[in-house]
Amino acid sequence: MTIKIGTRGSLLARTQSGVIRDQLIAAGHPAELVIVKTAGDLSAAPVAEIGIGVFTTAIRNALHAGEIDVAVHSYKDLPTAPDPVLRIAAVPPREDSRDALVASGGRVLGELPAGSTVGTSAPRRVAQLNALGLGLEIRPLRGNLDSRLGKVASGELDAVVVARAGLVRIGRADEVTEAFDPVVLLPAPAQGALAVECRSDDAELVSILAELDDAPTRAAVDAERAVLAALEAGCTAPVGAIAEVVESIDDDGRIFTELSLRAAVAAEDGSEVIRSSVVGPVDNAVALGRELAAELLDRGAAEVMRNR
Numbered sequence: 147m148t149i150k151i152g153t154r155g156s157l158l159a160r161t162q163s164g165v166i167r168d169q170l171i172a173a174g175h176p177a178e179l180v181i182v183k184t185a186g187d188l189s190a191a192p193v194a195e196i197g198i199g200v201f202t203t204a205i206r207n208a209l210h211a212g213e214i215d216v217a218v219h220s221y222k223d224l225p226t227a228p229d230p231v232l233r234i235a236a237v238p239p240r241e242d243s244r245d246a247l248v249a250s251g252g253r254v255l256g257e258l259p260a261g262s263t264v265g266t267s268a269p270r271r272v273a274q275l276n277a278l279g280l281g282l283e284i285r286p287l288r289g290n291l292d293s294r295l296g297k298v299a300s301g302e303l304d305a306v307v308v309a310r311a312g313l314v315r316i317g318r319a320d321e322v323t324e325a326f327d328p329v330v331l332l333p334a335p336a337q338g339a340l341a342v343e344c345r346s347d348d349a350e351l352v353s354i355l356a357e358l359d360d361a362p363t364r365a366a367v368d369a370e371r372a373v374l375a376a377l378e379a380g381c382t383a384p385v386g387a388i389a390e391v392v393e394s395i396d397d398d399g400r401i402f403t404e405l406s407l408r409a410a411v412a413a414e415d416g417s418e419v420i421r422s423s424v425v426g427p428v429d430n431a432v433a434l435g436r437e438l439a440a441e442l443l444d445r446g447a448a449e450v451m452r453n454r
């Protein structure tokens with residue numbers, strides 16, 4: 147039986163699903179891509195208007211209906227609420243999680259004069275860019291990566307901000323003029339990671355896909371998404387989070403691994419940013435995320451997010 151992998155039709159989606167297909171084939175499991183159209187492909191409206199799950203609902207429906215066996219999602223596009231009959235059977239090793247600037251003339255952010263136009267529709271990016279106080283003119287931006295980059299090439303915009311992982315996957319990482327340190331721009335929870343999903347009752351596929359799982363990546367995205375879920379915020383919320391498995395040394399000089407998690411909530415006009423961080427056991431990722439969210443809420447995160 148050939149494993150049917152459902153994917154969106156964009157170059158990015160086909161490329162990242164193609165990598166999973168090739169890995170399955172290499173492991174001796176015949177597999178093929180099936181293109182599924184999603185609401186996010188049919189509308190150019192901002193994601194905040196079309197709603198959470200615009201890129202993933204149609205693909206999940208195809209999985210429910212048995213039209214496909216596996217779905218490959220950009221993890222950050224998935225709603226935080228788990229699907230009762232589906233399972234994320236693998237989270238492969240993460241690509242670069244950082245946001246990236248693509249500016250004309252090879253410029254970095256600090257070289258853009260006040261009044262420069264920067265395209266992005268993600269409230270999280272808008273909020274954090276505004277908070278830098280550089281006087282940038284933020285312009286709405288949607289569509290596939292190719293058309294976004296085209297707006298810089300054509301001179302319509304001075305720059306755009308996109309996920310670096312997307313450009314790496316489609317072979318255009320060389321167009322990045324600055325990759326933002328998370329201190330400047332905290333990425334979306336799970337940015338740069340993939341979620342490989344199948345029906346939970348498909349035991350054979352669950353175990354085949356488990357081979358593609360990367361435990362440190364899974365721990366990191368679990369923590370980041372726990373922050374988002376506990377803030378009751380979706381993928382369009384002005385919430386950034388990044389977790390990394392780091393090495394620490396205990397009192398006896400022994401090296402051990404821990405999960406380091408940072409998160410930020412920002413008002414869309416950039417007037418307020420609340421940041422916090424926590425370090426804890428890798429096997430406690432979700433609890434760590436909830437702990438950090440509770441601290442952000444204590445410090446007024448709900449108020450800041452409402453201020454949009």
Ligand SMILES: NCc1[nH]cc(CCC(=O)O)c1CC(=O)O
Nearest residue numbers: 220223308309311312337338339
């Ligand atoms: N919201 C759309 C989306 N979903 C995943 C990626 C990029 C790849 C990734 O983060 O894994 C993008 C584009 C972007 O944010 O620039």
